[in-house]
Amino acid sequence: MRLLPFLLLFLSTGSAAQQYYAGKKTAIRFTDRSGEKIKEEEADLLIAVTKVNDTLFRKDVYKAYGPLEVSHSYKTNNLDELHGRTIEYKKNGLADQFGFYLNGQKEGEWLLVNDSGRIYKKQYFLQGKLTKTEEVQRPAMDSSKPLGDEFEAQFTGGFEAWRNYLQTNMNYPKKAIKLEITGTVTISFIVNKDGTVNYPFPYRSVYYYLDMEALRLIENSPAWKPAYQNNQPVASFFLQGISFKLSN
Template sequence: MKKLLLLVLLLYVKSMSAQTDTAYAYVDANYKAVKGWNEATYYYKAYKKDSTSYILSVHNRAGQLQKREIYLDAGLTIKNGQSVVYKNGKPTYKGIYINNEREGIFVSYDTLGNVLRTESYQRDTLNGPYTFYWPNATIQETGNYRKGKKAGEWILQYENGKPAIIEKFTDYGDSYSKTSFDESGKETTLDQIEAPPSFPGGIDKFYMFLARNVKYPRDAAEQHIEGEVRMSFLVTETGAIENVKVERGYHPSLDAEALRVMKLSPKWTPGKLFGKPARVIYSIPIRFSLR
């Protein structure tokens, strides 16, 4: 759907001759193109910034920014510059794209505007330091990625900064040592430290939810494109889903559909840390198949 919408914008953007030229497109709550403002829930705004860049922004009816991206081409296909996703007027995710690939530090924020996590990318692959924070801004988890896989020592910490779990990985992402500690520093069992979040009814129910809600993108179906999109999102202490993003994409239309559907997800059963509900980053694949 986004691709079809951008084709409409493209007709206008290509004809821009002045920096002030602007094109608009309108969509409903499901991001389906509509005729105009009266039927719209969101609107897209595209304009030529200068001779080498184009700006695409998404707004709700109140005018609040939902997303702002910089593109290298008039066709709005090559991200090249800072990309920012917003919620309630505040950034939730931002970083730099170079030729459509994430590069450098990307930052996620919670609904209060506090830093949630920082992660490092090299050519669109996690590579370098990663940090996830407690609500009080102390470090909850820290470690390093190497070519998309955890490497070296990863530490999960209590809010007071003491280690709760120390896990060690090879450069190929294989865990070979994992030790858990209570708050006094004594070794303890892992199940007393953490429990992952879960979809109500279990993972089979989650895939039933996907089957009911996924609408195979027409352009991908016509081209017989199949593949897996890996999503990541935050499950809050209440089970709400926030900070949904494509961790590893496959095709623009499939990525956009996976993102749309995950945002429709009902609440999950929250994960637990140290026996209490806690916000947890969760990752899951969504498989698109025409068979």
């Protein structure tokens, strides 16, 4: 569990759960690296543009048959000025850094991820200018603190209930089956104090259609048991892997 002192920007528009992926209308095109639209089988990139709401449009740039390269947010469907969350990815699909733009400039806290997937650095921006950098240390165990007053968020009913939910609700994308694409998608999201989930995104991406199915499963999941600290429910940052495997 990671509590949220460094993720308050996610909550700046309110903590009510809303969907960012599931059920949204998306326009997909296949292009080469220059942006020219070409046939899918010859494409380098899959570009998906989604209207999340009237003031939020997301552009996801994927390798045509591989993981995300970058996810940008904009205020209008002109996609001409960055505004909102951006996530940049390493070549293997793991998030590299993420944060927010405000009117085309980096703003607030940005988090940097190392090759093992750990957030290791924070950068702070004001109107596009870097103002401070902090190293993120691994949390140390505090032996003086009594045990039993902190609990990580978890799916209601535990592992068996989670496995049953996946088995009952997962729809393996037909395109991925045809191409025999498998892998584990890791989704980052917030478990709110009331157990609802919010602000998901691929923390480790595999392939567009697998990512979208993993995000749908997270956004449509029943309420989770929230994290507890000092015997009080708290919002927490959670990573959940969802594996896609094909039987022989």
